[in-house]
Amino acid sequence: MRRVLRPRADRRQLDALHGALLAELRTLKRRVPHLAGGLVASADGLLLAHDTHDAEPDSLAALTAATLGVARQLAEATGQGDFRESLVRGEHGYVATYAAGTICVLTLLAHPDVSVGRLHLEARRAAERVGDLVRVGLGPPSVT
Numbered sequence: 001m002r003r004v005l006r007p008r009a010d011r012r013q014l015d016a017l018h019g020a021l022l023a024e025l026r027t028l029k030r031r032v033p034h035l036a037g038g039l040v041a042s043a044d045g046l047l048l049a050h051d052t053h054d055a056e057p058d059s060l061a062a063l064t065a066a067t068l069g070v071a072r073q074l075a076e077a078t079g080q081g082d083f084r085e086s087l088v089r090g091e092h093g094y095v096a097t098y099a100a101g102t103i104c105v106l107t108l109l110a111h112p113d114v115s116v117g118r119l120h121l122e123a124r125r126a127a128e129r130v131g132d133l134v135r136v137g138l139g140p141p142s143v144t
Contacts, residue, residue, distance in 0.1 A: 017137030021049035021130060028126045034114035040130055043068060055109060064097055064107045071097070081135070083136065087116070087125070099124050101131025131144050 039050035045065030050057035
């Protein structure tokens with residue numbers, strides 16, 4: 001008998017995952033005033049879902065992966081443990097990145113008048129849900 005590994009997720013699973021991630025992003029946008037948008041990307045920069053209008057989501061996913069790599073190294077080098085989140089404050093607002101499980105990240109774009117405390121509170125909860133969605137949605141590889 002020949003064993004063949006199938007892809008981790010079929011098209012229906014991926015569509016369902018995308019829909020669930022998009023719903024999570026939109027819920028987060030409703031819960032955090034002045035949140036401009038967000039995306040979920042794999043740790044290697046693959047865009048999984050986005051709700052961004054002014055930013056190019058594929059480029060932002062790639063930049064998120066690069067930022068994640070540096071942030072992980074910084075946390076490790078300084079003895080702070082595993083990466084959890086980072087916040088960049090720019091002249092026109094914030095970019096916040098949160099670990100979402102072990103294989104993906106949640107990146108959010110916010111206007112300068114966002115409540116950073118509210119952003120962190122809601123985003124940390126959302127990142128946990130996103131991590132669970134990705135873990136369950138992709139599931140373990142199957143063998144036939």
